[in-house]
Amino acid sequence: MFYTIVLLCLYWRCLNGVFSESLSVMEGDSVTLKVDVNETDKDDEILWKFGAEKLPVAQINRAAEIFDTSDGPDGRFRDRLKLNHQTGSLTITNVTTQHAGLYKLEIIAAKLSSKTFSVSVYTRLPVPVISSNFSCSSSAIQQNCSLLCSVVNVMDVTLSWYKGNSLLSSISVSDLSISLSLPLEVEYQDKNTYSCVLNNPISNQTQHLDISKLCHTCSGTTSSYPLVSLIVLISAAVVGSLLIVAGFGIFCSCRKHRKTDQEDEVTYANLTFNKRNAQKSIKSEHDEEEVEVVYESVFYS
Known part of the structure; x- marks a missing residue:
């Protein structure tokens, strides 16, 4: 039963010529809603409608020599619609997001047929x-x-x-x-x-x-790690050199002071005076007594 209903629906759609087509377009580009030339005759009337309200945007009536396009109630189609007089195809130029939606084609002849186009408009993508x-x-x-x-x-x-x-x-x-x-x-x-x-x-x-x-x-x-390491090594070398120089200077200064102290230190030996028996001779009244004094050697250390 289910398959029978599906087949009946498909047959009804084909009988009435109802087809749908989806189109995607980049904002600023053009999109063409094509009409199959096998579906129309030179005496057929073609109507294009837009949106859920099915507002007329284009019409071809060859018998009356009418080839007309509409700007739409809000002017969104102004200077944007091109209608092919031979095929009935509709081209929308410089598309914006306002032109996205459903477009319905109606072919009025011995029987009414229609086709729906779903147009999606995408804005141009920025670079991330x-x-x-x-x-x-x-x-x-x-x-x-x-x-x-x-x-x-x-x-x-x-x-x-x-x-x-x-x-x-x-x-x-x-x-x-x-x-x-x-x-x-x-x-x-x-x-x-x-x-x-x-x-x-x-x-x-x-x-x-x-x-x-x-x-x-x-x-x-x-x-920068090698540079930092080099700077640290140089700094350490400079500090080490300064410490060595300072240590050597302190050592020399101490040595000099020690030598000076040693030079100033004098060791005195005990002096021994030996008085020998002097022979007194009276030469005259004014002669003084001769005293022989012997000094021992004194050593300095």
């Missing part, structure tokens, strides 16, 4: 921006860099991180988003290829990650 929130771990071996890929003013998009061709993470949004971002953390020494991709059903924008540029602070810190 990758920024870094750099931090080095306490370990000298592992250094991590926190990255953030972000876009603004997007709708119906998916933002993803890829490692080579492998998907790491993604986030999607259907409504208009002021800001959309996706984090990623990598090691500074990581040699893999990373990229951030923003895409919608008809286009994509890719930003490749350059770790050496975004995490340059960590690189600079790492490369």
Whole structure:
């Protein structure tokens, strides 16, 4: 019974010529709603209608020589519609998101047939921006860099991180988003290829990650280690030299003072006076007594 109902519905749709087609277009481009020439005759009347209200936007009546397009009630189609007089196809130029929606084609002939076009309009995608929130771990071996890929003013998009061709993470949004971002953390020494991709059903924008540029602070810190070590070694050598010179100066000063003290120190030996018997001879009244005095040698040490 179910399959019978389905077949009847399909037969009814074919009988009335009701078909649907989906089209996607980038904002600013053009899109053509094509009419199959086998479905029309030169005397057929063609009507194009837009939106749920089915507002007329274009008409062809060859018998009355009418080839007309409409700007729409709000003027959104002004200078944007081109009608092919031979086929009846309708082209919309410089498309904006205001032109997204349902378009209905009606062919009025011996029987009424129609076709519906669903038009989706996507804004042009911006290139994702990758920024870094750099931090080095306490370990000298592992250094991590926190990255953030972000876009603004997007709708119906998916933002993803890829490692080579492998998907790491993604986030999607259907409504208009002021800001959309996706984090990623990598090691500074990581040699893999990373990229951030923003895409919608008809286009994509890719930003490749350059770790050496975004995490340059960590690189600079790492490369400064030899310089710091050299400075420390030089400082230690200078301080050591100064200590040696100071120690040698103190040693010489002490030695000099010690020598001076030794030179100033005099050891006196005991003096012994030996008085020998003097022979007194009286030569005259004024002659003095002769006394022989013997001094022993005195040594200085």
